[in-house]
Amino acid sequence: MNEIYARLQEIFRTVLQDDALTITPETSGKDFEGWDSLTHVTLMVHAERAFGIQFTNSEIAGWQNAGELAQLIEERLRQKA
DSSP states (O other): OHHHHHHHHHHHHHHHTOTTOOOOTTOOGGGSTTOOHHHHHHHHHHHHHHHTOOOOHHHHHHOOSHHHHHHHHHHHHHHHO
């Protein structure tokens, strides 16, 4: 799971253009000024590409924080294996 968080942190840093950003399992859109639906979808697209997985529309809309996103990615990776 630590590898997933490390990769997610790089994705968040890229999308949010903040090289000093550190995420925790509780990190959510509420923690960032200007977070909108486009930012949310952009993070998901980057995550899909980085991990070689695909999410359903409900999964894209459903996660509330980085911890839930990491769990979702872990589940997808297990299904893929």
